[in-house]
Amino acid sequence: MAPRVKFSAQTLVVLRALVAEPSRWRHGYDLASETGLKSGSLYPILVRLADRELVDARWEEEQPAGRPRRHLYRLTDHGMAAASAALAAQPGAAPAPARAAVRRLAGESS
Amino acid sequence: MTARLASALTRTLAEAARLLPADKRPWAEALQAETDQIPAGGPRLVWLAGGFWLIAKESGMARRIGYWVGIAGMGAAAAWVVWLSWRAAGPADPESVTDRVRVLVGAGALAALPWVARGRSLFGPVADSGVARLVRIGGCAAICAMGLGVVRADRHGGINGIIGSGKVSWLREAAGLAVLIGAFAVPLVLRARRPQSEPGGYWMLVVAGVFAAFVLVPMQAFAVGVAALIFAATSRRSPVTAASWTVGLIASLPTAVAACALPFVLGNLFSAMFIVALVAAVSGGCAGAVAARLVPEAVSPDELRAARTREGAQAGAIAGTIGGLAAAAFSPILGEMMILGMLAGLAGGALVASVTAHLRARSTTADLSALQPELR
Numbered sequence: 091m092a093p094r095v096k097f098s099a100q101t102l103v104v105l106r107a108l109v110a111e112p113s114r115w116r117h118g119y120d121l122a123s124e125t126g127l128k129s130g131s132l133y134p135i136l137v138r139l140a141d142r143e144l145v146d147a148r149w150e151e152e153q154p155a156g157r158p159r160r161h162l163y164r165l166t167d168h169g170m171a172a173a174s175a176a177l178a179a180q181p182g183a184a185p186a187p188a189r190a191a192v193r194r195l196a197g198e199s200s
Numbered sequence: 201m202t203a204r205l206a207s208a209l210t211r212t213l214a215e216a217a218r219l220l221p222a223d224k225r226p227w228a229e230a231l232q233a234e235t236d237q238i239p240a241g242g243p244r245l246v247w248l249a250g251g252f253w254l255i256a257k258e259s260g261m262a263r264r265i266g267y268w269v270g271i272a273g274m275g276a277a278a279a280w281v282v283w284l285s286w287r288a289a290g291p292a293d294p295e296s297v298t299d300r301v302r303v304l305v306g307a308g309a310l311a312a313l314p315w316v317a318r319g320r321s322l323f324g325p326v327a328d329s330g331v332a333r334l335v336r337i338g339g340c341a342a343i344c345a346m347g348l349g350v351v352r353a354d355r356h357g358g359i360n361g362i363i364g365s366g367k368v369s370w371l372r373e374a375a376g377l378a379v380l381i382g383a384f385a386v387p388l389v390l391r392a393r394r395p396q397s398e399p400g401g402y403w404m405l406v407v408a409g410v411f412a413a414f415v416l417v418p419m420q421a422f423a424v425g426v427a428a429l430i431f432a433a434t435s436r437r438s439p440v441t442a443a444s445w446t447v448g449l450i451a452s453l454p455t456a457v458a459a460c461a462l463p464f465v466l467g468n469l470f471s472a473m474f475i476v477a478l479v480a481a482v483s484g485g486c487a488g489a490v491a492a493r494l495v496p497e498a499v500s501p502d503e504l505r506a507a508r509t510r511e512g513a514q515a516g517a518i519a520g521t522i523g524g525l526a527a528a529a530f531s532p533i534l535g536e537m538m539i540l541g542m543l544a545g546l547a548g549g550a551l552v553a554s555v556t557a558h559l560r561a562r563s564t565t566a567d568l569s570a571l572q573p574e575l576r
Contacts, residue, residue, distance in 0.1 A: 133231055
């Protein structure tokens, strides 16, 4: 079962962007442009997610021409599971009691 | 001009990144590495400003500055109240001396409680929630305001003969303070000597000690008890959730307004307190219903029901306590509202949340029955 982790609304916005392309390494400005978050909000969120081992972070391996190397981010497997569970629990996916009931019944019938 | 400013900020950011611990420094460097990609002008300056915020946050600077500003503010407020008490009254008035004791006990509780049991963080660092911080600062300010109210009442010869008049029993004052100190100190000593004993026994001692102190020295026990409650409820170890804080804080407004207005509108303190308790119970009930509905789904229906009732009771108690505390800060003759408000809010919140939890559990069972044929 996916771990039940509580996220703030802004963290969920970042997670939604990362979940959309889980295999792609994203950089800060790319995420900031997509989510609309300011750097002062985005980076502390990425720090928290990396501390909780939900996000992998690494530097670009090769030095690109004309710009510094970028720091890159993507979800870990653990992060993918936690993000999917948190996003599925968001209002609009399905009424929460009904979802819980479906899961319980599915568990009982299998 | 902006290009020069951005360049200066970039250099300053690189220097400021040294304030971060080594494992966090790459994050500031990462932000800086992206700067050239950001459109020049305002957006780049905003991006760099975010870098300074990141450094302030991750180096713990913002928290440390906030903590020390808070401590200094509370210290200044407590010192001001004590100074007013000393300056105002004549040395021959025994009541003013007890007021000084009361004010000193309140200020001492604010200073000592975070330090007591700091190893276990029982009253220790504030929870990582803006509302918890607001409640802690507001609660400490309210206790200082209560001290000020006591001093002011004494300067004007008392309020309806309740505060600032009457004879003082030094024996009772001394015994009450000794019991109050013992209530907090004895469990700590016992725990240090017999670490394997049941913690429930210590808490029973604390409750019994505080109750005895309340009978002997109500004002002092009120101040220390409420300070302890505020610190414990807003500490990192507290089980109170951010949702309960927010809902309880909003729902405390009607109680606070009623408690401040009704004694003057009705002209009768006891009728006013009865109606305010009713308001606290009703607003606590509303807070309980909302908090219960905000509880996320749980695996087991029993867990969910218990969590909803617990959250509702917490939100109701918060609504009543904050409302009562605001009333007590407004006027010291409403000091009892702290306890009365909390009990009324707790009762209202627990009752309504329990009913809400049961009703929602029944509707979930109905959902289940409806879904069963589809799943087969």
